[in-house]
Structure formats: structure tokens, C-alpha cells
Amino acid sequence: MVTMLRQRFEAVKTATRGKSKLEGWVIPKQTTTFADADTWSNIDADVTPIERRSWTSLTVLGFWISDAINAQGWQAPSSIIAVGLTWREAVYCIILGCLIDVVPLVLNGAIGAHLHVPFPVAVRSSFGFYLARFAVVVRLITALFWHAIQTYTGSTAITQCIRVIWPSYLDIPNHIPESVGITSQQLISHCLFWSIQFPFLLTPPHKLKAFFWFKAIVVITVSIATVIYMTQLAGGTGDIWKQEYQVDGSRRSWLIMSSLMSVAGSWATMATNVADFTRYLKNPQGVYWQGFFLPLICLILGLFGIISTSSAKVVYGEYIWDPIGLAAQWETPGGKCLAFFVGFAWCVAQIGTNLSANVISASNDLTNLFPKYINIRRGVVVITITGGWIMVPWKIVYSAESLLNFMVGLAVFLCPIASIMATDYWLVKKRHIDVPSLYRRHGRYCYKHGVNWRAVAALLSSLLPNVPGLAGSVNKSLKISPGAAHIYDMNYLYGFISAALVYWSLSYCFPAEDTLLEASIYDDDSDVIDGVQLASSGIRSLTSEVRVGSKSQIAVHYTDTRVEDGGSQASSRI
Secondary structure, three states: OHHHHHHHHHHHHHHHHHOOOHHHHOOOOOOOOOOOOOOOOOOOOOOOOHHHOOEOHHHHHHHHHHHHOOHHHHOHHHHHHHOOOOHHHHHHHHHHHHHHHHHHHHHHHHHHHHHOOOHHHHOHHHHOOOOHHHHHHHHHHHHHHHHHHHHHHHHHHHHHHHHHHOHHHHHOOOOOOHHHOOOHHHHHHHHHHHHHHHHHHOOOHHHOHHHHHHHHHHHHHHHHHHHHHHHHHHOOOOOHHHOOOOOOHHHHHHHHHHHHHHHHHHOHHHHHHOHHHHOOEOOHHHHHHHHHHHHHHHHHHHHHHHHHHHHHHHHHOOOOOOHHHHHOOOOOHHHHHHHHHHHHHHHHHHHHHHHHHHHHHHHHHHHHHOOOOOOHHHHHHHHHHHHHHHOOHHHHHOOOHHHHHHHHHOHHHHHHHHHHHHHHHHHHOOOOOEOHHHHOOOOHHHOEOOEOHHHHHHHHHHHHHHHHHHHHHHOOOOOOOHHHHHHHHOHHHHHHHHHHHHHHHHHHHOOOHHHOOOOEEOOOOHHHHOHHHHHHOOEEEEEEEEEEOOEEEEEEEEEEOOOOOOOOEEEEEO
């Protein structure tokens, strides 16, 4: 036993010594990668291996339940009702906002399902090899902010679990200065939740099916129990259904539009990088179920929130939109029991949302920005430490409204990225992509110095008109014209449509001929795909289209004319 422990200690010591230098963190280069010989890649950045394509349509359902059911979704109607609208507009905006997002979700999800590449790789087809990094960084920043917020929300949920068992937990004396922005008890809760969440975040994406369904069963069951318990306490569903409009005329119309865009914008991140998850699908047809799953799940969760909040007004004299805050009011033995399970369920909910919406996506981003040193597992560690601690999430949650408005405004940047990707794949490239070239700096998707100027023009046409409205939402003292304000009120629709039209028009009038193929190339080596290299090496190639099931591929036949006996050697690849 002593010998085994000594050997283990020496192994750890040796490994730690190796990590003292940057070279010790280098990840072994994959021999199957499509990347250039002098660049790096790893299995998490490469095309998803067949053995990892384990997701089905039911997994997609579990994924969306895991992603969409969280405390923020429960409270979604509150921000709509708070501006002077009613529960009717809240329901309409949730349904229509999700339906708007379904368009890029399905279109961009198909990219991952068909090509089995992550978002940072897929975006190179439209933006160019180097400009794609801008899209990746924008997505990374958004994920970090939301991971911080979701993690801190989870810490408030675990507080409910603990206070039910040990009521004195809420009375822990505070020894932290007020300027830090958190109490001793809150810091303990945050540390506990972060520690519990951490091992779950390390689970590989292709092994998450069981967790998705666990969260679905637990959270849906507890949510239904919360609605039933509150309606029993209130003797009905309350009077929120009788609320009158607080605004009218054109102002009400623009508030509805603004609320609709707020709902749509909340899913802008997933609409952009959904390929990070659909790459694991066995059958590409499963991607289209998202169009039904997302609106239904969000509608049900929103209705749960409306009913419970309306009942709370009858019982407690005020509308309580936060499900954790609602559970904090339950002091009877039965109420405390349910409060424990509410806290537990929302802990699971926040972990699931962080997994599906934030951490894995951000880790994919880091993996593709620094493939030599970071894989998904290492990326998770970097992201959760940064978002959970370095970014001081409790200060983000309790920060000025301007910072939260800016975070919501990040959808203005993500929207045109999602639009350009979808337009490029479906309308410009017509679903014909050279997958190996996506990994090569000087491949067909290099465009001009790694930048597709058409994407730049489309991005600016979408962003610039929204900038004044974004600035006005962050700084209320700024005076902007009504026209600029109204453009921002419909920011997601304007951004998506304008970017799509500009990108398609420029691609039609000034096509990048090298990127337009008759059929997709899914697998090949650099000698075959790079026509210039083939010619210089004495290899002649001829391509022809091959049907494999419902897919088209390029069969590349090549002949080596350098054989010494004057003959030729021929072979082919698909």
C-alpha cells in the first residue's frame, strides 16, 4: 500500500514538474486532422468521430429541456408585464420570439448535423479563416457573462436546500466588507454550488444524454408541484388575468416589438453556435425537431411562472417572479419540504443550462483559438474558473442596469453572425462545403488574407444602424432620434434580415468562385484538394459527383504521372 502511494505521488510530482513549462501543456497532435502540417488541431476541434455521433431526436428534446428550463425562463414574462403590457403579450412574445429564433437555430443546426464540425470551424466558410475568430471571440465573451450569472443564480438555489435543513444557516454572521458585494453566507453558498457543478461540467458532450433527461424529469416535476401548491394556497390562479394595459397607442405597439426582440435576443447565442451540439447527431433529420421543441418548452415554463406569480399576489400581497424567492416564503413543514426540492431542482436546472448553453460552447471557442494547448476538458476548467470567480458574478448580478442592458445588447452582434452563416450555407454555397479546407489557412475559404469582405459588409450593415439604440439603452442620458430608437426596438429582425440580404446580394454579384462547389467534399488529404499543389507535384485530378444515400460527395480520382516506367498509377478517394 505504501509502495503504491509512493509511486502515485512520484507520478503526480513528475506530471506537475512537466507542467511547469508551456511545452508541458501541449496536446498531442491528431494524425487524422485536416489541419495544415505546421498548425495544430485536436479531436475536439476536428470533425466529430463516428463513435461520438450518439445523439438522437430524443437527445435534442432533452438538450432543449436542459437549456430552456432555468430560473431566467421562469421569470421571462415579468420583464414584459413590468413595462405596462399584460400576460397576453407575454405569451405572444414568448411564442413569436422563439419562432423567430427557430429559423437560425434550424438553419445553422443543420450545418453541424451535416458536416459534424463545431461552430468555430463552420463559421470559416462564410467569414474566412481569420475573420471567423472575431465571431468566436464575441460568442466566447457572451458565454462567460452568462455562465457567471447562471452560476450565481444556482448558489441562491442551494441556499434554499440548506436553510430548510439548518435554518440558522441564514443567520451566519457576515465578516466580508460591504464593498465586496457579497456576504459570508452567500459566498459559502456560491463556493458550494460551484464545487458541486464543476465535475458535471467536465462530462464530454457526447455523454450528456442521461443528465439531460435527469434534469427534464426533476425540474418539470418540481415546476408542476410548485404551480399546484401555489394555486391551492391562493384558492385559484389569482387576478393577473384581469390586468389592464398601462400604455396604449403606438407606444404599446413598439413596447410589444421591443419585448418580442428581447425574447428572440435571449436565444441569439444558441442560434449562432448550435452546431457545437448538432455535430453529435446520428441522423441529421433530428435537427429539425428544434422548431417544435423550443417554443413549446418556453411557453410551458412561462405559463408556470405567470400562474405561480399570480397566486403569490393573493397569498403574499405581491408578485414574486423569482421561483427561489417564492420558495423562501414557505415556512410550513410541507412548504419547507417542497422548498428543499425546489432548491434542488433549480440547482440541477442551472447546471444543465451552463452545460448546454455556456460552458461547452465557450470551451469549443477556446479549443479552436488555442488548439495546441486547450481541448474541451481544459477549456471547461478555464471557463468555469473565469466565469465563476475571476469575473466576480455577484457584482454582475447586482450591477447597474446599464451593464445588463449591454449584455442583452450583445445579441446585436451575434444576430448578423448567425444570419451570415445560414445565408452562406443554404443560399450561397447551397450546402456544398469542402470540409478539409475549413481547417486550412490557405484553403479555398481563405478569401483575401483570411477575410471575406462580403461578410464584413453584411456585418456592418446590420450593426451600425443598431449602435445608437444600443448606446441609448446602456446610457439613458443619451438623446437619440425616434427613428434610431425604433430600429433598435426591432434589432433582431432588422439585424438578421439586413445581414442576409446584403451578404446574399454581394455574393451573387461578386461571387467567390473558388468556394462554390457542385457537391460537398467530406474527406480528403491536402494533396488531392489543393489543385495548385496537385499540378506542381505531377498529379492530375478529375472530380465527379457521387450519391451516398441522400448526400452528394465529390469523388476525387487522381493519376500520378511521375512513375519511372512511363506508366501511371491511379487511385481514388471519396
